[in-house]
Each structure stands twice: as C-alpha cells, then as structure tokens.
Amino acid sequence: MKFYITTPIYYVNSEPHIGSAYTTIVADIIARYKRFMGYDVFFLTGTDEHGQKVLQAAQQAGKDPQEFCDELAEKFKRLWKELKITNDYFIRTTDEMHMKTVQEFVAKMKENGDVYKGIYKGWYCVPCETFWNEDEVIKEGEERFCPECKRPVKWVEEENYFFRLSKYRDSLLKYYEEHPDFVEPDFRRNEMLKILEGGLKDLSITRTTFKWGVPMKDDPEHVIYVWVDALINYISAIGYGWNDEMFNKWWPADLHLIGKEINRFHSIIWPAMLMSVGLPLPKKVFAHGWLTVNGQKISKSLGNAIDPRFFVKRYGNDVVRYYLIRDIMFGKDGDFSEERLVHRLNSDLANDYGNLLHRITAMIKKYFNGRLPSPSAQEGFDSWLKERFFETKDAYHELMDSYRLTEALDKIWEFIADVNKYFNDTKPWILGKEGNMERLGTVLYNSLEAVFKVALMTLPVMPDTSEEVFRRVSFEEKPSKEHLENWGVLKPGSTVIHGEPLFKKIDAKDFKKVVETVSAEQNAITIDDFSKVDLRIAKVLEAEKVPNSRKLLRLIIDLGTEKRQIVAGIAEHYRPEELVGKLIVVVANLKPAKLMGIESQGMLLAAKSGDTLRLLTVDGEITPGAKVS
Ligand SMILES: Nc1ncnc2c1ncn2[C@@H]1O[C@H](COP(=O)(O)OP(=O)(O)OP(=O)(O)O)[C@@H](O)[C@H]1O
Ligand SMILES: [Zn+2]
Incomplete structure (x- = not known):
C-alpha cells in the first residue's frame, strides 16, 4: 500500500513563515499517520524558483537569481529540519531533471495538438503569477487590482503559446461528477464546479519578456509560464520521464495538500494538463483555509508574517503543531493567536494530558516501586474505559482517513477526559491507603494503558511527546496500528519512569507574547492622522530636578512665540545642566497634565532601547518654534 502526498512548492521570494509552515506541518502529520498505518509513504515538498516574482525579489536584493534561490531554498530546507518535517524529497524547480521534464511535458502537450501560438492581451498579477481578464480584475478609476490578492495588476501584451484549456471543460466536469470527492472540502469543490460551469x-x-524560467524546447525565446513549470514538480520529482518504475509506483498522487488560493491551478489547470498528456489525475486535492491575523491572511507581503521558530523556541515544536491543528478547524480560516496557544498548552496539554500521566506514574512509583502492576479481575468501570477507547479508536481512524484532523484531536481529548474521570472516580489514592493492591494495580494498569493509547494516537501530531511517553512506559517496539488494535499492550513488570511533567505550564503573570502579530495594514495611519500631532522645535532655557522624584526633570522651554514648562521622565539619563541650550522636539498640542503636582504643558520626544534613552534633536541650528513634519 502506497501513499504519495505533496505540499505546494513555495515561492522563494522571501523567507518561510508560519503560513507556509502550516501546510507543511499538516502534510507531515498525514504522512506520519499513514506510515503508522503501514503505508509506504512518499512525502514531497520543495521550492518554486522561476518566474517574475522571484526574479524581482532577486533583483531587489541585488543578487543573481540562481544564487538568490540557492540561499532561500536552503532556508526552507533548514526550517523543515528544525520543525522535524519528515519529507522524503525536496524538489527545486531549478533542478536540471525537473527543467528537462517540464520541457518534455510541454512538448508532448504540443504534439497532442493542445498548444498553439497567439497574442495575449490582458492583466497579470506578479505576486500571484496569474493572468486575469478585464472582467475579472477589480476596477478603481484607472487602476486595476488582482481579484485574488487585491494588489495592482500589470497590462501584458505579447506573443505567447496557449494551452487549449477550454477543450477540457467537459471532461473535467465529467470527472468531477464521477469522483465526487476529488476536491475537498465540498465548499471548495463547489467553487471549482462554478468556474467549470461558467466555461x-x-x-x-x-512569456517572452524575461528569461528566468524553463525555455520551450523548440522555441527557446519563450519561457514556460511559472505555474505550468511548478505543477509539473509533482511528477518530475518521482521519476516522470527519467525513472518509469519509480513513477509508476507513486503516481497518481493520493493527496495534493494546498492553500485555498491556489485551488484553481490544482483542481482545473493541472488535471487538464494531465489529461492532455494522457496521465491519470491525482486522487484528491484538499484546499485548506488560511491562518489569519485579525481576519487577514498571514503573508510575506502584508508584513504580518511570523517566523515559526519564535514559537517553537518558546513553547516547543509539539505544542505549536498541536495548537495549529486543534485550535484552527482544519479546512477553514482561523486567527492565529498566541493567547489561544498558551491556553491550549495550559489546559489541554499540561492539565488534561501531562498531569494525568504524572499522577499515574507517581502512584506506580510509590506503591509498586516503579514497576507496572498486573491487572486482575475487571469491574464495570474498567470495561467502560475499554469500550470508550475502542469507540475513540474507530472514530480516530475514520476522521484521520478523511483528513478531519481537528475533529480527530477533539475525540482524543474526549477520551482523555474519560481517563481522568476513571482515575478520579476509582480513587486509587484511597485504594493505596487501604492496602487494596490488587484493585489499585488494575486501576493503574488500565490508566497507563489508556495514556499509552493516547500517545499512539497523537504520535503524528506530537511525535516527540509520544516518544517520551513510550520511553517512560518502556515501550520499545516500532509503534504501529497493531498496538492500537488491542487493549493490554503494556507489559506488567516493566519499568515505569516518573519524570518531569510532559508539559510546562505558562503562568499568566509570566506570559509575554513572543511576537506582536498586528498586521502592518491594521497599524497604518493616514497623513491626516499624523498631522494632528503638532510637533515643534524648542530650546531648553532652564532645567532642574523635581524634588523627591528620581525620574523627573522640570524644564522651561522656548517655543518661539511663548515659554512653557514641561516635566519629563529623563532624570536618570540626563543631568539638568547638560540640557540647557539644547534644541529638542516636543508635542506642542498635548493636553496639559500634572506630574508630581507640577503642570506639564507638552511632551518631549526621546528614543528608548533597553536601558538607553536619548533625546530627539535637530541636525544644526533652527529657530525655536519651527514645525516638524
Ligand atoms: N496564511 C496562510 N495560511 C495558511 N497557509 C498559508 C498561508 N500563507 C501561505 N500558506 C501556504 O503557502 C502557500 C502559498 O505560498 P506562498 O509562497 O505564495 O506564500 P505567501 O506568504 O502567501 O506569499 P506572498 O505574500 O509573497 O504572496 C499556500 O497555498 C499555503 O499552502
Ligand atoms: Zn494577486
């Protein structure tokens, strides 16, 4: 049984962020789950390195495009290593083998009569590398914007080769009809159907206006459109055109995992390209939602991209993975929130899961010398726990197999609540006090077996945590679905380690966000907002310490037309005599306020970094009262 899973290949116009990591993490979870289930898995990711978007980014950085791509591709590879992504291969579209395959593929489409020359006249969005018609773009006066990303589009008029996409409309519609679960979730499928029905x-x-791409085989003035180039990665990586055996083993892909904004490319254009060369279509395209900040997509260009490493460093890789899957309904959009992450860590992971294991192993240590007791006669409550496990396990498989990952975790946590209930209601601490070792042994055995089952089911999502649980319960086999099939896998008599709690809680009073995730756009103010602040140059005439205050200085300043008194918290950084004669910048239209009983009629500007504070001043002489703008 094989399973071939892919992520989109990411543009190397900038560094990877939590959004690109999201798709890759989800793919990793699915790949790990399939391996656990006994599949032979091929998990592919990589980088999309051609086209205008990447070329422009390289030019902006003042680098040769290949050198620029090499550096960024390395960064992606390194990040995936740090996030413990288990991809089997990393493809780059500048790989020679890939480029050759792209040439051959397009040549074959041409041979089959599906490629012809024509004039393209229309709009192009460079950030999305997408062509748009006049009736598709957003119009604001003379300007035109991309309907997808809302950024300005460019007019393109050049001689191009065209692919007869229109020819495949009916075959695609038929394919959608015959394979109702080809595109998921179903609301995404419906969007594609609408496009198909519209023609x-x-x-x-x-393209002919730049060179950064794969040249057409028999007309090298033309470079192949970056999306056509990119989509072919899914087959070039596994041997199409250069290793038939490998290709036949893995193709068709079982799952193309993508973000919703590139669904049309994967669910319409790519299948049509495959039909053109006579290859079978992928079994499924799953288009998930976006991680958002205040409802906006996290992306490089909006300036709200977050480096996942900050979170991994602060909270741990497993915690970030768990949070992303549990808190954001897989398939839908969801706001990324560090507060929610901490909440999930404290309640689901530390309280519900980690603490449960901690309590069980503490009692095994205390009453059984750190050896797992044997279970004996089973009572009703024990059977209930087992039944709950088998129900959970069945639901888990069904949900994981249909990529309902969030719901799968919901089910596991319902089971964890049941194990906690079992542990609390059977009151093992009382059994211990009473010396009822037989019953105590049974309760502790069942509780630990249940936690072991949780570790098996959460292995794809939190691999390090599960490995740690396996170590503590002396489970040394390669974990696989067989260990989920039966109850009673743990061996009585084996060593049980009572270590540190699995997860460290973050105390509310210690909680300090590692990243401020407010988008640049949300923070932006207009020029009118700015001009409300009346900034003026002032000359310091007098300065003295405010009695009984460590921080405050009282200044008399000359504002050109008037003198004013201001109070400033700078006494720890400036001596009064240093200030006299200085030209400083003040907010002249601030409402007066009293500090230590003294009225301050304005505020001076200063820059602060750590313990250092420096006043803002001007680069030379200027009359006091001069406006700053
Ligand atoms: N905010 C996000 N939420 C979920 N997935 C995302 C997000 N941003 C990017 N991705 C993943 O990365 C793919 C797009 O990668 P791309 O390199 O275009 O990133 P980007 O940050 O959106 O780029 P840019 O801001 O330059 O347009 C998406 O299809 C999806 O798989
Ligand atoms: Zn766009």
Missing part, C-alpha cells in the same frame, strides 16, 4: 478560456503558458 474555460485557453491559457497563456509562455
């Missing part, structure tokens, strides 16, 4: 236009698939 398809032929697609421009080459």
Whole structure:
C-alpha cells in the first residue's frame, strides 16, 4: 500500500513563515499517520524558483537569481529540519531533471495538438503569477487590482503559446461528477464546479519578456509560464520521464495538500494538463483555509508574517503543531493567536494530558516501586474505559482517513477526559491507603494503558511527546496500528519512569507574547492622522530636578512665540545642566497634565532601547518654534 502526498512548492521570494509552515506541518502529520498505518509513504515538498516574482525579489536584493534561490531554498530546507518535517524529497524547480521534464511535458502537450501560438492581451498579477481578464480584475478609476490578492495588476501584451484549456471543460466536469470527492472540502469543490460551469478560456503558458524560467524546447525565446513549470514538480520529482518504475509506483498522487488560493491551478489547470498528456489525475486535492491575523491572511507581503521558530523556541515544536491543528478547524480560516496557544498548552496539554500521566506514574512509583502492576479481575468501570477507547479508536481512524484532523484531536481529548474521570472516580489514592493492591494495580494498569493509547494516537501530531511517553512506559517496539488494535499492550513488570511533567505550564503573570502579530495594514495611519500631532522645535532655557522624584526633570522651554514648562521622565539619563541650550522636539498640542503636582504643558520626544534613552534633536541650528513634519 502506497501513499504519495505533496505540499505546494513555495515561492522563494522571501523567507518561510508560519503560513507556509502550516501546510507543511499538516502534510507531515498525514504522512506520519499513514506510515503508522503501514503505508509506504512518499512525502514531497520543495521550492518554486522561476518566474517574475522571484526574479524581482532577486533583483531587489541585488543578487543573481540562481544564487538568490540557492540561499532561500536552503532556508526552507533548514526550517523543515528544525520543525522535524519528515519529507522524503525536496524538489527545486531549478533542478536540471525537473527543467528537462517540464520541457518534455510541454512538448508532448504540443504534439497532442493542445498548444498553439497567439497574442495575449490582458492583466497579470506578479505576486500571484496569474493572468486575469478585464472582467475579472477589480476596477478603481484607472487602476486595476488582482481579484485574488487585491494588489495592482500589470497590462501584458505579447506573443505567447496557449494551452487549449477550454477543450477540457467537459471532461473535467465529467470527472468531477464521477469522483465526487476529488476536491475537498465540498465548499471548495463547489467553487471549482462554478468556474467549470461558467466555461474555460485557453491559457497563456509562455512569456517572452524575461528569461528566468524553463525555455520551450523548440522555441527557446519563450519561457514556460511559472505555474505550468511548478505543477509539473509533482511528477518530475518521482521519476516522470527519467525513472518509469519509480513513477509508476507513486503516481497518481493520493493527496495534493494546498492553500485555498491556489485551488484553481490544482483542481482545473493541472488535471487538464494531465489529461492532455494522457496521465491519470491525482486522487484528491484538499484546499485548506488560511491562518489569519485579525481576519487577514498571514503573508510575506502584508508584513504580518511570523517566523515559526519564535514559537517553537518558546513553547516547543509539539505544542505549536498541536495548537495549529486543534485550535484552527482544519479546512477553514482561523486567527492565529498566541493567547489561544498558551491556553491550549495550559489546559489541554499540561492539565488534561501531562498531569494525568504524572499522577499515574507517581502512584506506580510509590506503591509498586516503579514497576507496572498486573491487572486482575475487571469491574464495570474498567470495561467502560475499554469500550470508550475502542469507540475513540474507530472514530480516530475514520476522521484521520478523511483528513478531519481537528475533529480527530477533539475525540482524543474526549477520551482523555474519560481517563481522568476513571482515575478520579476509582480513587486509587484511597485504594493505596487501604492496602487494596490488587484493585489499585488494575486501576493503574488500565490508566497507563489508556495514556499509552493516547500517545499512539497523537504520535503524528506530537511525535516527540509520544516518544517520551513510550520511553517512560518502556515501550520499545516500532509503534504501529497493531498496538492500537488491542487493549493490554503494556507489559506488567516493566519499568515505569516518573519524570518531569510532559508539559510546562505558562503562568499568566509570566506570559509575554513572543511576537506582536498586528498586521502592518491594521497599524497604518493616514497623513491626516499624523498631522494632528503638532510637533515643534524648542530650546531648553532652564532645567532642574523635581524634588523627591528620581525620574523627573522640570524644564522651561522656548517655543518661539511663548515659554512653557514641561516635566519629563529623563532624570536618570540626563543631568539638568547638560540640557540647557539644547534644541529638542516636543508635542506642542498635548493636553496639559500634572506630574508630581507640577503642570506639564507638552511632551518631549526621546528614543528608548533597553536601558538607553536619548533625546530627539535637530541636525544644526533652527529657530525655536519651527514645525516638524
Ligand atoms: N496564511 C496562510 N495560511 C495558511 N497557509 C498559508 C498561508 N500563507 C501561505 N500558506 C501556504 O503557502 C502557500 C502559498 O505560498 P506562498 O509562497 O505564495 O506564500 P505567501 O506568504 O502567501 O506569499 P506572498 O505574500 O509573497 O504572496 C499556500 O497555498 C499555503 O499552502
Ligand atoms: Zn494577486
């Protein structure tokens, strides 16, 4: 049984962020689950390195595009290592083998009569590398914007090769009909059906105005459209055109995992390209939602991208993975929130899961010398716990197999609540006090077996934590679905380690966000907002310490037309005599306020970094009262 799973290949226009990590983490979870279930898995990820977007980024950085791509591809690879992603291969579209495959693929489409020359006239969005028609773009006066990312589009008019996409509309519709679960979730499938029903236009698939791409085989003036180049990665990586055996083993892909904004490319254009060369279509395209900040997509260009490493360093890799899957309904959009992450860590992981294991192993240590007791006669409550496990396990498989990952974790946590209930209601601490070792042994055995089952089921999501649980319960086999099939896998008599709690809680009073995730756009103010602040140059005429205050100085300043008194918290950084004669910047229209009983009629500006504070001043002489703008 094989399972071939892919992520989108990411543009190397900038560094990876939590959004790109999201898809890769989800793919990793699915890959790990399938391996656990006994599948032979091929998990592919990589980088999309051609096209105008990447070329422009390289030019902006003042680098040769290949050198620029090499550096960024390395960063992606390194991040995936740090996040313990278990991809089997990393493809780069600048790989020679890939480029050759792209040329051959397009040549074959041409041979089959699906590629012809024509003139393209229309709009192009460089950030999305997408062609748009006049009736698709957003119009604001003379300006035109991309309907997908809302950024300005460019007018393109050039001789291109076209792909007869329109020809495949009916075959695609038929395919959708015959394979109702080809595209998921179903609301995404419906969006694609709408597009198909509306009709398809032929697609421009080459460009001539720049060179950063794969040249057409027999017309190298044309470079192949970056999306056509990119999509072919899914087959070039596994041997199409260069290793038939490998290709036949893995193709068709079992799952293309993507973000919703690139669904049309994967669910319409890619299948049509495959039909054109006579290859079978992928079994499923799953288009998930976006991680958002205040409802906006996290992305490089909006300036709200977050480096996942900050979170991993502060909270741990497993905690970040758990949070992303549990808190954000997989498939839908969801706001990324560090507060929610901490809440999940404290309540689900530390309280519900970690603490349960801690209590069980503490009692095994105390009453059984750290050896797992044997279970004996089973009572009703014991059978209830087992029944709950088997129900959970069945639901878990069903949900994981249909990529309902969030719901799978919900089910596991319902079971954890049941194990906690079992542990609390059987009152093992009383059994211990009473010396009822037989019953105590049974309760502790069942509780630990249940936690072991949780570790098996959460292995794809939190691999390090599960490995740690396996170590503590002396489980040394390669974990697989067989260990979930039966109750009673743990061996009585084996060593049980009572270590540190699995998860460290974050105390509310210690909680300090590692990253401020407010988008640049949300923070932006208009020029009118700025001009409300009346900034003026002032000359310091007098300065003295405010009696009984460590921090405050009282200044008399000359504002050109008037003198004013201001109070400033700078006494720890400046001596009064240093200030006299200085030209400083003040907010002249601030409402007066009293500090230590003294009225302050304005505020001076200073820059602070750590313990250092420096006043803002001007670069030379200027009359006091001069406006700053
Ligand atoms: N906010 C996000 N939420 C979920 N997935 C995301 C997010 N941002 C990027 N991705 C994943 O990365 C893919 C797009 O990668 P891309 O390199 O275009 O990132 P980007 O940050 O959106 O780029 P840019 O801001 O430059 O347009 C998506 O299809 C999805 O798989
Ligand atoms: Zn766009």
